[in-house]
Structure formats: C-alpha cells, structure tokens
Amino acid sequence: EDQVTQSPEALRLQEGESSSLNCSYTVSGLRGLFWYRQDPGKGPEFLFTLYSAGEEKEKERLKATLTKKESFLHITAPKPEDSATYLCAPTSGGSYIPTFGRGTSLIVHP
Amino acid sequence: DGGITQSPKYLFRKEGQNVTLSCEQNLNHDAMYWYRQDPGQGLRLIYYSQIVNDFQKGDIAEGYSVSREKKESFPLTVTSAQKNPTAFYLCASSNNYNEQFFGPGTRLTVL
Numbered sequence: 496e497d498q499v500t501q502s503p504e505a506l507r508l509q510e511g512e513s514s515s516l517n518c519s520y521t522v523s524g525l526r527g528l529f530w531y532r533q534d535p536g537k538g539p540e541f542l543f544t545l546y547s548a549g550e551e552k553e554k555e556r557l558k559a560t561l562t563k564k565e566s567f568l569h570i571t572a573p574k575p576e577d578s579a580t581y582l583c584a585p586t587s588g589g590s591y592i593p594t595f596g597r598g599t600s601l602i603v604h605p
Numbered sequence: 606d607g608g609i610t611q612s613p614k615y616l617f618r619k620e621g622q623n624v625t626l627s628c629e630q631n632l633n634h635d636a637m638y639w640y641r642q643d644p645g646q647g648l649r650l651i652y653y654s655q656i657v658n659d660f661q662k663g664d665i666a667e668g669y670s671v672s673r674e675k676k677e678s679f680p681l682t683v684t685s686a687q688k689n690p691t692a693f694y695l696c697a698s699s700n701n702y703n704e705q706f707f708g709p710g711t712r713l714t715v716l
Contacts, residue, residue, distance in 0.1 A: 499647075526702065527702070529704050531707075536693075536710070537709055538609075538611075538695050538707035538709050541704050541705070544704050582648070591636070592638075
C-alpha cells in the first residue's frame with residue numbers, strides 16, 4: 496500500500512527565515528511526485544512534478560528536490576504571501592492516481 | 606481561459622436529500638476525479654473516470670454516485686446513504702499520467 500507522510504504538520508516562520516518541508520513516501524516504482532499549494536477554502540494549485548532521484552525544480556522562492564525515499568520543498572527567504580498548505584502526492588508505477596499527504600501548513604509572519 | 610469550474614461554491618443539504626455537485630473542464634483532459642477533503646486529512650478519492658461512459662470507485666465511494674456522459678463534465682451526486690457528507694469537495698482533471706488540475710471546490714454542509 497502506498498504511503499505518504501509530510502512533516503512538520505505546521506510550520507511558523509519569520510519573513511526571510513528559510514526552511515524545508517519534508518515528504519516521505521513508500522510507493523512501488525515511483526512514476527512521478529507532485530507538489531501543490533493550497534490556500535484556505537480553495538482548490539490545490541499545481542507547483543512541480545519530479546520524476547527521478549536527483550531531480551530539482553525551482554519556482555521563485557521554492558525549490559523541490561527528490562530522493563528515492565523523500566522529497567523536500569525548500570523555501571528561501573519566504574514572504575507572508577507564501578503562507579499556505581503544501582501538499583505532496585507521489586504516483587506509483589502501477590497507477591496514475593496520486594496518493595496525497597496530509598500537507599504542511601506554513602505561516603510566514605511579517 | 607482554460608480551467609475547471611465547480612458549482613455551487615456552497616451547498617446545504619437536509620437530512621434524506623440527494624444533492625448534485627457540478628464539475629466542468631475545458632482543458633480537453635481525458636481523466637476526471639472527485640476528492641473529499643476534511644479538516645486535518647489528506648485528499649481522499651471518491652470516484653474517477655478515464656474516459657467517457659466509464660468510471661471507477663475510489664477509496665470512499667459508498668454513498669456517492671457519478672456519471673460521465675460528456676468529456677467535459679463529471680457530476681457527483683451525494684446520496685442520502687452518505688451518513689457524514691459535510692466536507693469540502695474537489696474536482697480535478699488530468700491527461701492520465703500527468704499532474705492533476707483542480708477546481709475551486711464546493712463546500713457541502715448538512716443541516
């Protein structure tokens with residue numbers, strides 16, 4: 496059974512204080528891993544897809560990395576507008592249906 | 606603009622009623638999905654469809670029904686058999702193995 500664990504559950508940062516969010520996964524034959532951002536009361540917004548260990552993707556202050564067991568979302572010098580819940584979702588080779596983690600709720604204080 | 610629309614944004618259901626949530630996409634995606642999101646929980650898959658006139662149950666299909674008569678549309682009916690329907694419902698679409706794109710969601714409350 497595919498499993499995904501995101502940590503921490505909640506993270507509070509000061510503006511400019513860099514940090515990382517973790518996504519640990521157990522899937523049989525990773526096909527791809529997705530990262531999403533979700534604002535309160537809204538649908539998730541797609542950020543990145545990572546396909547193989549060692550791959551990195553960047554967008555503004557966000558950088559996603561992937562190993563064989565984990566993915567990290569690094570946030571550099573965050574701003575209050577980066578406050579949201581970040582979801583990761585790996586997809587196993589036998590399916591195209593991703594398994595979503597419970598997310599990390601990030602709050603960035605000005 | 607291409608995207609996914611869901612309606613209504615808020616929906617209230619009385620005990621014993623069936624209600625239908627609308628989901629439309631103009632992204633020309635083959636696959637569509639329905640998820641349920643509860644506070645502190647991840648997204649749980651209700652139903653999905655890879656192609657018109659075909660759909661499969663997800664992890665929590667009991668008390669729900671769907672149809673896929675058109676490629677653009679994937680409505681979800683929450684039946685009276687669903688004992689705890691209060692939740693945030695999300696519709697998504699994708700080209701099968703690629704990333705999913707989500708609609709804005711419908712918040713359903715049982716009165």
